[in-house]
Amino acid sequence: MQMAKENYTLGVDFGTLSARAIILRTADGAIAANHSHSYAHGVLDSCLPDGTALPAGYALSWPEDFIDSMARAVRGALKESGISPRQIIGIGVDSTSCTLIPTDGQGKPLCEYPGLDSRPHAYGKVWKHHAAEPFAAYFEHLARTGQETFLKDCGNSVSCEWAVPKMLEIRHYDPELYHKISYFLDLPEWLTWKMTGCLTRSAASAGYKFHWKENRGYPSREFLDQAAPGFGREFYEKAAGVVLQLASPAGKLTEAMAERLGLPAGLTTAVGSLDGHIAATAAGTSDEHECVLITGTSNVIAFLSKEYRYVPGICGCVYGGIKPGFYSYEAGQACTGDMLDWFTRNLVPQAYHLEAADKGIGIHRLLSEKAAAGHPDSNPLTILDWMNGSRNLPSDSALKSGFMGMSLAARPEDIYCAMIHGIACTTRFILEHCEAHGFSFERIVATGGIPSKNPFYMQQYANILGREIDAASYPDLSAMGAAIQAACAAGKAEGGYDSLEEAEERMKWKSYIRYQPDPAHRNEYETIFRRFLFYRTILSEKKFVDE
Secondary structure, eight states: OOOOOOOEEEEEEEOSSEEEEEEEETTTOOEEEEEEEEOSSOOBSSBOTTOOBOOTTOOEEOTHHHHHHHHHHHHHHHHHHOOOGGGEEEEEEEEOTTOEEEEOTTSOBGGGSTTTTTOGGGSEEOTTOOTTHHHHHHHHHHHHHTTOGGGGGGTTOOOTTSHHHHHHHHHHHOHHHHTTOOEEEEHHHHHHHHHHSOOEEEHHHHHHHSOOBTTTBSSOHHHHHHHSTTHHHHHHHHTOSEEEOTTSEEEEOOHHHHHHHTOOTTOEEEOOEEHHHHHHHHHTOOOTTEEEEEESSSEEEEEEESSOOOOTTSSEEEETSSSTTSEEEEEEESOSHHHHHHHHHHTSOHHHHHHHHHHTOOHHHHHHHHHHHSOGGGOOOEEOSOBTBBSSSSOBTTOOOOEESOOTTOOHHHHHHHHHHHHHHHHHHHHHHHHTTTOOOOEEEEESTTTTTOHHHHHHHHHHHTSOEEEESSSOHHHHHHHHHHHHHHOGGGTSOSSHHHHHHHHSOOOEEEEOOOGGGHHHHHHHHHHHHHHHHHHOSSOOOOO
């Protein structure tokens, strides 16, 4: 008897430094294979490929890296899986946001044109490009002065990581180049355009990063003209494209892209999503009392509500931005794994690296083991996670970190532990702020690279939060979420599902490690948090306005 063909979907997650592809079986979400590939140019933060120096605060990308790494990751996953490409019924992508790509009318990034490759503003601006902070502050001031309603949808603040400040930055510093740009696209939108040949917008990118709202659209042209004469018309032209909801089809894979990826042409391609949100799809989050913490280079805190609640100071609220039918909220932190990585590369003594090598373990594990062997509950150091500014509460990329309580007795593991405490304290501050505005988080799910690899980190997190945390035992839930949304975009007729809820229920990740707070040292961790609040208050130059 002939066996029925098994169907699969493919998800590709574009992080800050690499692309990760995963193949899931649609029947049950079983992982057939996964493969990753790093970007050839990484993040351009000191100079362009031709050696042109970059100012402080710049973080740029060479967009072709994304396509090349996707092709290598997808082909690698297909080879590892052993399945036929014909068994793939859909593909989905997600990425860091807002990684802004300036293109011509056909989607070609301007940095690929001869003569423009030495101009920084022709390149993609990575999410953590923070040189646009003055333009974010100016745009926020205009919105506050004019009492623009869209401002409440982004927590009453504007981040320099978003589209408008980056667009205004290019307009100001390189107007000639700016007027050559036909479109500005968030990375997932540019990817689906390259994959399908169809210029579409994602409700997530448009809502969280371009100030779009269903039934209202973008901010008015009249208001945008206040930012710069003619900017209203320019914005509407450069942000043009139909806005599509998540888990719906963006188009079909073109023959050219199919050949490059090793997939069949005509494959259903889902609307692109944001990496910090789509992990909620893989976790199957559908309860208003659940919160998903996606922790890696930075932190994203995502949660849902059937009813609208205004929460000042957070990154944004978009109806359907994370899941259809829900008001979808995002908060977060700009520097988490980045801060720990910076510390290990720049301040950890060589003797520690040699010890880790002798033991056959990584430096993060060595520091975690040493910190755990001490007394992390009585760590006297306080370190704020503002080494890349503050993403929200307040939204101010100019804020700097502080190292308090330092003495000659401090060891590398003490500093590492204090950094983890600082990250967790900010998360707790955000959660408690949201709960003060009507939310109640009964379950916290953690995913990303760190929760699946560092038990010490997660235990300290639970201790500081004073809550149980369910950490996913697999790191790539964002890629999984993209594959699940692809199954919904393909639909039942093609072997997928007609609703995202059904796709999630069948394909979501189901294995978690539960971390419980340490009851024996509850008072000590409460002291750490109260000390953090004290230093946070006196070091914040931009007062958070709760209005």
